Amino acid sequence: MLRVAGRTLVPGAILLVVTLLSAASLELAAAAAPQQQDAVAVARAYRQAHEVEILQFFSGLLRRPNYGGNLEDVTAVAGYLEEQFEARGAEMELLRLPDVPPLVYGEIKVPGATRTLGIYVHYDGQPATGPDWVNGPYEPVLYSGRMDLGGEPIDMPEPGEAVDPNWRIYARSASDDKAPLPALLTALDALQGAGIPLTSNIKFLFEGEEEIGSTHLGEYIEAYGDKLGVDLWLFCDGPVHQTGVPQVVFGVRGVTGLDVTVYGPARPLHSGHYGSWAPVPGQMLAELIASMKDADGNVAVEGFYDSVVPLGRGELEAFERLPLPDEQLRAELGIGWTEGEESLAERLLLPSLTVKGLASGSVGADARNVIPDRAEAALGMRLVKGNDPEHMIDLVEAHIERQGFHIVREDPDMATRARFPKIAKVIRAGGYPAARTDMGLPVVEEVIEAVRAATDQTVLMVPALGGSLPLYLFTDVMEAPALILPIANHDNNQHASNENIRIANLWYGVDLYASLLTMR
């Protein structure tokens, strides 16, 4: 029996959202069409003959800074990608809105093709700040294995020398989400070199502000929607399953969040002359955050789980057949307890509230004997089917108010401070809702078959990733089905310092795209 957030769930219960179906779908598979098998073999042979050149090209791409908040940097990456795909015969175009990262758009028209596949990648990356980068985030370094498990930096081999598939490249966006780009380009090179024709028209859509919330993707779709008709979108992003096997994902959680600042004295005070009298913002913030979860790690914000759309009976049954990597993950992550009482897969069916960051004064060797003037928390939320982003922030704001805080949108002036004993500045993040695609569509079966042809491993069918992509714009706004086909290793440090990709996962990407580009 499923228990979520401490409540027992039965079919029809109000809590669950997004199905995690499973091995049921393994039975869908038909044999891959002959041209796919050829295409995968050709791509594999081409890649084996050019491994070092592909890694050199990829390193060059990783050297290009791509934080979406830096317009000059991302625009340069966009222009570079336009050139690279043009060189492979695509008709490319940079779609523009004023003062935001361009959308790299492109088409490959295939004579006689009756189907159009849309391929989405995002070329921007998370910020690359933080003290924990062993190498510069935009200085890709090849490692003999995972650096925290003893992997050592190694020189890039000469062309023709052997490349161990367990090596990794460390750099920002190595996985998230530059990896699909060299994989796609290599697949195109291999197929074109062998004269194997594509079987679908292709539209490329490479976004430049996914990691800063895809703030303008909706506007882009409104402005350029007439170009963007496809039969199926393929989202190339995210990691493979934690068990290491490929997955086809039918949905994502949504995302939003808020930044909360609470205030102590108007200026930092000497902790001796005022300590035990002046309000301490770090203490106030700690008490506020502590009030947001119960002792089991479930969110205690009123109404937080109320809008979650429940699963049906069949989905629940399928869900129970999913592999549960929890014990492996607990050991690998050194986790001694988890939030709630349920498995990871079950917890991903719930909205989350996460302290992504805390800051007040200084800690460690930099700590000073002051009562800081403020304390700040970055709170992230992941949303499931049924959760409206604005409504979820409203719920958290109502909770903050119930804890006695007056909410402001800018730093309070002295009059506001005089009027309200406890003040919280809340900056609401952008965000978007969860999304899901129907597993029963014919084109979905064709894709699953193509994925199977690209790997000799089991392929998992997962109704929703825990992570987020702006998939709803495609499924709900443009009303086209969308599947996610991740290639990165799950331990890629995505969004954190020392992001990396395992070389074997990059090679899987080459095989995957070769298969998809030639699918039945």
Place this chain on the structure above:
Amino acid sequence: MLRVAGRTLVPGAILLVVTLLSAASLELAAAAAPQQQDAVAVARAYRQAHEVEILQFFSGLLRRPNYGGNLEDVTAVAGYLEEQFEARGAEMELLRLPDVPPLVYGEIKVPGATRTLGIYVHYDGQPATGPDWVNGPYEPVLYSGRMDLGGEPIDMPEPGEAVDPNWRIYARSASDDKAPLPALLTALDALQGAGIPLTSNIKFLFEGEEEIGSTHLGEYIEAYGDKLGVDLWLFCDGPVHQTGVPQVVFGVRGVTGLDVTVYGPARPLHSGHYGSWAPVPGQMLAELIASMKDADGNVAVEGFYDSVVPLGRGELEAFERLPLPDEQLRAELGIGWTEGEESLAERLLLPSLTVKGLASGSVGADARNVIPDRAEAALGMRLVKGNDPEHMIDLVEAHIERQGFHIVREDPDMATRARFPKIAKVIRAGGYPAARTDMGLPVVEEVIEAVRAATDQTVLMVPALGGSLPLYLFTDVMEAPALILPIANHDNNQHASNENIRIANLWYGVDLYASLLTMR
């Protein structure tokens, strides 16, 4: 009736510590001896003729980085001070222990003098990191007033031009604790220039690691104690009273603290793929910190107030006559509530527990969608008479354990992580106990008289500052009385960014030292 930490105090109650006596002592004053009046007048005239030169000299001193953790920097400052005081006829010496900041020692022997005054200053400063410095911490800038109240940077005037006493100099250590040094040197220059003899032998003791906990001062005193016999120590540090009037302070709170790190996953995780399942260290730390105080802001750590030595009946009566600047301070600091129900003066009679810093992941524009691997808090404690520093840390550690945490001293390995669900690394700070000097000693009366001669304002007698100095080494180890004679303005941002001193307070320092050096 006094209420402290929510409990009503009567004489003999177990909570209070250190008296804050008051206007009672204003009646002690005899008229200042004639030579002091002359000396103050001479010093004032000398200063008025050299104001710009004094500020230029002070700016030069402020340009010298003085964080005690940087041995090269502080040693250079020590050598510079040795030269400056030698130039005024003091016999100077740098006392050394291996690999720690030197103690600058010096003597001025006065023929016929029967009394020796020890003058303590610390020449090191707090770390000067942090993003909020408007100017570089070691780039002193003159301002027309308090920068957060509209003060503007102004050029240093030419010698002979007017200096407004409400101007301020902004730089690290402008108040804490370099300010006494130009004041002392100027007083010596003025007295020597006018041929006015000193009335006491003087011993200088300038410490170089006060802001990093005076870790080796005890060893220095053990090694060089034979040089350090005096009749009275004058501690030149700290701010004047919040009402702006000078004070003579008879004691200090002690200080200690601890740094607490709690652990989530062994590496930062994507907040989508693991959010609502993986433990969130910022949440765990918030819950731990929240548990340390009750809803009124009193410390909820078991036994925290138990060792506090109570005040006697007479001290309580005197205490109630002290001016209470709370309303002024609340307005000035924009504080809408305070910890506990008592006045600031009452709260300073209790030990404090303060969140000096919080850090986990990143906030604001740098926030990333991760579950960080750890969260860290710097917790400071101020101690009152009766509190043993080690015992107070023990109490907090016992509290942390009662919240379910296993305490470690280094980052936990995977075996430790597997064994204990919740782990807290606790780094215990150094520290020292509170101290107090008897108000009734004859030499104390002579000092009070000298302070009165240096100002036309009321002088407050305060039995203990909220802040800390290693005074116990003098009062309890060397067994000499010690008084604190602060000169800095109370709103000096001591220990924080944009530290400053008001010029009028620097001038008060010149008058004060001229008076003390020539006291009856």
